[in-house]
Amino acid sequence: MDAWSTLSILLLLLLVAPDVHGKFLVEKNSLSVTSPDSLKGTYDSAIGNFGVPQYGGTMVGTVTYPKDSRMACKPYSDSDTFRRKSGGLPNVVLVDRGDCYFALKVWNAQNAGAAAVLVADDRSEPLITMDSPEEDSAASEYVENITIPSALIEKSFADKLKRALSDNEMVNINLDWRESLPHPDDRVEYEFWTNSNDECGPKCDAQKEFVKNYKGAAQILERGGYTLFTPHYITWYCPQAFILSKQCKSQCINHGRYCAPDPEQDFNRGYDGKDVVVENLRQLCVFKVATEERKPWVWWDYVTDFQIRCPMKEMKYNEACAEDVLKALDIPVHKVRDCMGNPNDDKDNAVLKSEQDAQVGHGSRGDVTILPTLIVNNRQYRGKLDKAAVLKAICSGFQETTEPAVCLSEDMQTNECLTNNGGCWQDKSANVTACKDTFRGRVCECPIVQGVQYSGDGYSHCEALGPGRCKLNNxxxxxxxxxxxxxxxxxxxxxxxxxxxxxxxxxxxxxxxxIDECRERVACQCPDCTCKNTYGSYDCSCSGDLLYMREHDTCISKKGSTAKVGWVVIFTVLGGLSAAAIAGYVVYKYRLRSYMDSEIRAIMAQYMPLDSQNDVHHHLQEDA
Known part of the structure; x- marks a missing residue:
C-alpha cells in the first residue's frame, strides 16, 4: 500500500470517528416478567434502532423460543408459526444473536406472526443498540417494512428465560415504553441530526423520505408552540499534520476546522466533502435567520425543496440552486450569506463551532455519532425513521393531559399553499398555481386547467401547452x-x-x-413615397396625385389611370386590326393580279403564236 493510500485511510478514520473521550449511551426500555414467580422482576433491554417502538405504551405478551431456526436468519416455513391465537396473548419471540443482521432476524419473525422480538445476547457484556445494516441495498428493502418493536437482552437474563421455557413454564412479560422518554414540562424539545448529502445510499433515501413526509406534522407542532425543534449537522476537524494534504483541502473548510467525508469517496470526481459542509452551514443559517424572523418552521420547507430541486445526481447541488430556493420561500438571501461567513477564512466559524460542541454528549445523552439521529427531550430516539413512529415518540414526551390535540387526532393536515403560495409558481392574473396541498405537505407541480396542461419545474416556471392554451391568460x-x-x-x-x-x-x-418600419426602411421605399409609422404597422402615402400600391411598394397616378390603360389597349387592338387588314389587302391584290395575268396569257395563246411557243415547236420537230 502506497503512502497516499495509507494517508487516505487514516484521514477517513479521523473524519468519521468520534472523540475518543466521548460516550455513547444505549436507550433502554423497561421489561418486566410477571410469571413465573422465579423470574418476576424488572430487567433492562436495549431498544432496536429499527421497527416501531411503542413509545408511551405497553405490551403484555408470552415469550416463545422456537425449536428450530433459533437464529432466525432464514424465513420460517410456516407464516403462522407465531401468530396470535384467538383469546391468547401476543407472542414475543426470543431468538439468538449471531450469523446475520439483527434486522433480518426481526423481519423473519414478523413475517411468521411475532408481535415483538427479544434478541438474546451471546456474550456477557454491556448492552448495545441493534442497528440496521449500513449500505446494504438488499437489507434496505425489508428494514423499512419492519413494524414490530424489538430489543436486545443480556445473556444472563436470556439464559434464565430459556431454562424456564425448557421446563415448560409459561413466561409472561410486560414491555413498557411509557418512561422511555422523559417529559419535564408541557413542551417537547427535540433535535434532528442530519446531513445535506443526498448520495449516501439507502439511509440518505430514507432520510429524504422522512423529511418530506414529516414536514407537515412538524410545522403544526412548531407553529402551535408545542415543540422546540433544532436541526444539527455533524462535522469533524482535520488533524493539524494533514491540513495541507489533498484530502483535507477537498473535504474541509476554514483551513481544516470543519470537514465532511467525500460523497463518492473519490477525491477526483463529483462533489467534495467541503461542498457538503458549505451546504450544511447554509441550512443551519436558514434555520437561524428563519428563527430570528419568528418562523423557524420554514427550515422544513427549505430542506425539502432543496432535496427536490438541487440533487447531486443532476449536478445542481450548488449555491445558485440553493439561493433560488431561498428566494422562492422569501428567505432573505443576504442574511443567510452574512450568517455563513467566508469558508476560506483561517478562523473559527461561530455556527459550525457551536455544532461541534453540541455533538459531545452531556447529562443523560451520549455523543451523536450516527446519522440520521433524533434526540427527544435529551434522549436518543430508537426505531424506524417514519412519520407515524416519530410523531408517536414526540407525543409521548408530553406529560399526561398536556399533549396537543394533534397527538389525539389523526387529522394532521395543513394547507401550506395559503402562505406565500408554498414557494411555488403562480399566475395571479389567471388565478393558476402549481401549489398542491397534500397530507404530507405541499408539492409544487404544474397543473391542468380546463383541459390544458402546464409544463415546467413547478417552482419558478410553468407554461401552458397544446390547443386551447391561448384561452388561459393568453x-x-x-x-x-x-x-x-x-x-x-x-x-x-x-x-x-x-x-x-x-x-x-x-x-x-x-x-x-x-417595429418602426419607416426608420428601419423595410417598407415604403419608393421615390415618391412618404412613410408614417403606426402601432403594429405603417401608413405609406404618395405625393401629388399618385396612389400607393402596397403589394408593389410603388406609386401610380390617381387621375385617369384606368382610362389611360384602356385607351392604350384600344389603340393597340385597333392598330393590330389595321395592320392585319392592310396585310390582307396586299395579299389579296397580289393574288388577284397573278390570276388575271395567267388568264390573259391563256386567251392570247389561242389566237397568236408566241415566240416562246415557236421555239418550242421548232425544237420538237428537229428532235423528230
Whole structure:
C-alpha cells in the first residue's frame, strides 16, 4: 500500500470517528416478567434502532423460543408459526444473536406472526443498540417494512428465560415504553441530526423520505408552540499534520476546522466533502435567520425543496440552486450569506463551532455519532425513521393531559399553499398555481386547467401547452390592446411558446415592441413615397396625385389611370386590326393580279403564236 493510500485511510478514520473521550449511551426500555414467580422482576433491554417502538405504551405478551431456526436468519416455513391465537396473548419471540443482521432476524419473525422480538445476547457484556445494516441495498428493502418493536437482552437474563421455557413454564412479560422518554414540562424539545448529502445510499433515501413526509406534522407542532425543534449537522476537524494534504483541502473548510467525508469517496470526481459542509452551514443559517424572523418552521420547507430541486445526481447541488430556493420561500438571501461567513477564512466559524460542541454528549445523552439521529427531550430516539413512529415518540414526551390535540387526532393536515403560495409558481392574473396541498405537505407541480396542461419545474416556471392554451391568460404570452385592436403573441397554431405578431419584435412572453418600419426602411421605399409609422404597422402615402400600391411598394397616378390603360389597349387592338387588314389587302391584290395575268396569257395563246411557243415547236420537230 502506497503512502497516499495509507494517508487516505487514516484521514477517513479521523473524519468519521468520534472523540475518543466521548460516550455513547444505549436507550433502554423497561421489561418486566410477571410469571413465573422465579423470574418476576424488572430487567433492562436495549431498544432496536429499527421497527416501531411503542413509545408511551405497553405490551403484555408470552415469550416463545422456537425449536428450530433459533437464529432466525432464514424465513420460517410456516407464516403462522407465531401468530396470535384467538383469546391468547401476543407472542414475543426470543431468538439468538449471531450469523446475520439483527434486522433480518426481526423481519423473519414478523413475517411468521411475532408481535415483538427479544434478541438474546451471546456474550456477557454491556448492552448495545441493534442497528440496521449500513449500505446494504438488499437489507434496505425489508428494514423499512419492519413494524414490530424489538430489543436486545443480556445473556444472563436470556439464559434464565430459556431454562424456564425448557421446563415448560409459561413466561409472561410486560414491555413498557411509557418512561422511555422523559417529559419535564408541557413542551417537547427535540433535535434532528442530519446531513445535506443526498448520495449516501439507502439511509440518505430514507432520510429524504422522512423529511418530506414529516414536514407537515412538524410545522403544526412548531407553529402551535408545542415543540422546540433544532436541526444539527455533524462535522469533524482535520488533524493539524494533514491540513495541507489533498484530502483535507477537498473535504474541509476554514483551513481544516470543519470537514465532511467525500460523497463518492473519490477525491477526483463529483462533489467534495467541503461542498457538503458549505451546504450544511447554509441550512443551519436558514434555520437561524428563519428563527430570528419568528418562523423557524420554514427550515422544513427549505430542506425539502432543496432535496427536490438541487440533487447531486443532476449536478445542481450548488449555491445558485440553493439561493433560488431561498428566494422562492422569501428567505432573505443576504442574511443567510452574512450568517455563513467566508469558508476560506483561517478562523473559527461561530455556527459550525457551536455544532461541534453540541455533538459531545452531556447529562443523560451520549455523543451523536450516527446519522440520521433524533434526540427527544435529551434522549436518543430508537426505531424506524417514519412519520407515524416519530410523531408517536414526540407525543409521548408530553406529560399526561398536556399533549396537543394533534397527538389525539389523526387529522394532521395543513394547507401550506395559503402562505406565500408554498414557494411555488403562480399566475395571479389567471388565478393558476402549481401549489398542491397534500397530507404530507405541499408539492409544487404544474397543473391542468380546463383541459390544458402546464409544463415546467413547478417552482419558478410553468407554461401552458397544446390547443386551447391561448384561452388561459393568453397562454402566458404578451398581449396589448390599442385603439380597439388587440395584438397577441399567442397562437393556437403553436403548441407551445410565444411569438410576437407581424409588426412587432421581442421575446413574446413579456415584451413585444412595435417595429418602426419607416426608420428601419423595410417598407415604403419608393421615390415618391412618404412613410408614417403606426402601432403594429405603417401608413405609406404618395405625393401629388399618385396612389400607393402596397403589394408593389410603388406609386401610380390617381387621375385617369384606368382610362389611360384602356385607351392604350384600344389603340393597340385597333392598330393590330389595321395592320392585319392592310396585310390582307396586299395579299389579296397580289393574288388577284397573278390570276388575271395567267388568264390573259391563256386567251392570247389561242389566237397568236408566241415566240416562246415557236421555239418550242421548232425544237420538237428537229428532235423528230
Amino acid at each position: 397562454g402566458g404570452c404578451w398581449q396589448h390592446t390599442r385603439n380597439g385592436v388587440t395584438h397577441t403573441a399567442c397562437s393556437d397554431r403553436q403548441l407551445k411558446g410565444c411569438q410576437c405578431p407581424a409588426g412587432f419584435k421581442g421575446d413574446g412572453f413579456n415584451t413585444c415592441e412595435d
